[in-house]
Amino acid sequence: MNQNNDKLTEQEGLNINADENLSGTEHLTDPVEETQLDALETELNESKDKYLRLAAEFDNFRRRTKKEREEFSQIANKDIVLALLEVLDDADRATPQIEASEDKKLKEGISLVFNKLRNLLQAKGLKVMEAKGADFDPDLHEAITEIPAPSEEFVGKIVDEVIKGYYLNDKIIRHAKVVVGK
Template sequence: MNKKQHLPEEETNGLNINADENVSGTEHLTDPLEESDQDQLEAELQESKDKYIRLAAEFDNFRKRTAKERVELFQTAGKDVIVALLDVLDDADRAQAELEKSENNAASKEGILLVFNKLRNTLQSKGLKAMEAIGKEFDPDLYDAITEIPAPTEALKGKVVDEITKGYYLNDKLIRHAKVVVGK
């Protein structure tokens, strides 16, 4: 049956029917895939879909993470400059405390205080925020304990009694720990 059989055209209405064709006239192109091959192909397709979904999710996470990192980078871009200015701000605070004690030359005192306030306001507009420490519970993540002293009252035990150097946040990120005295 390897050879093709031909029937006369009048019997087939002009169709050339081969022996490889089934009775209904549709051609039998290939052997049907075995069920195990179909299962294997479906498993591979499912695996490919799963890989695609995971890759898309991973890319989406990457995109979100880099966008967040970029925002954080812009928020803390001037961190080095601001950290360097913190010493100047500390000096300004000490000078202001001394100026307020003296009564000499009120006009120059007022001018100097205006400059100090302008410095503070400019740094605050860039995201700098002073840490409140006095009277707060001692937290080693926020404060550096310089020393411990006997607490003046029972309520101040384990709390910050005095602040030697202020701590600061830049856009809600700690950039300098406060140096404090703790009551024991």
Template sequence: MAENNENLEDMSQEPMGFSDKVEREINNGIEADKLASEEEIAENQAIDEESFEMTAEEKLKIELAEMKDKYLRLYADFENFRRRTAKERLELISTANADTMKNILPVVDDFERAIKSFDETTEVKPLKEGVDLIYQKLYKTLESKGLKPMKTVGLPFDAELHESIAQYPAPNPELKGMVVDEVEKGYFLNDKVIRYAKVVVGA
């Protein structure tokens, strides 16, 4: 009976030791898995941080490329605008010259007819009247295009408008510094000086 009791105690103790061992192994496995998970989480965080840094750098590169592209497009647009404006300006000047020439051609025709009439008549008066009419016609044509003569004689000398080519002793003090004679007429074109008047100034 005593032996049976000892055997029963041994049998009852063996499963208890085995269970402890199993439980210990399970706990060890849980601890190992926990440590592995923590290491994996830390590694993933490091990878995420590195990925974030790379993403920020790439984002800056993309933004820089976009700004460079916008700059190049803007520069190209400006160059196209500059070329187009220059072309339009040249075309405008060419068209304006063509329009002026077209208006002057009838005057040229009148001069050609007047030259032919010189051989057909010996009377001076009709020729003079014809030339005067052609001059008036030419003057009105140019005036319609904005041409306007300067008034100089009797006005104070103005270096912005006049070119003094000589000085003449003024007959009275009031004429000192005044334009006393005009050698070559000056002209405005739309209120802009296109030829300075050559004048004689009282000294």
């Protein structure tokens, strides 16, 4: 009987395996396969998104650490420069006394040392704050006292500078101590 069934299927052109394929068990356009493909695409997109976010986060981390290193080196310089500002102030106070001296070699030697100190600090980013004659700015200046202005144009302006203010790499490291006209 099996032989008769086999002959019938061959004569009619039926293939048992083809019937199984038509039933959907092995077909490529199977809806189960499409949902798996969609799931894989979703997973791929999520992986790409994670990768892009991780790359961006790493780039931000690299920039942030570079900036922190630069700021740290500037802070380290700041401590040294602040300590040397006292020496620079003493040099500025001593300069008029040295200029009054008659010993030319002494004047030359000391002015050479003072100029070398000033140039070294300028090379490290130190700038003198110009305050005398400028408008008083509490963000830049520290008012020690107020005096009557010698003329109307000096009202609210800096009449005298007691201690110079300084910038280090365009940041204030010491406020100028000034006398303001009222």
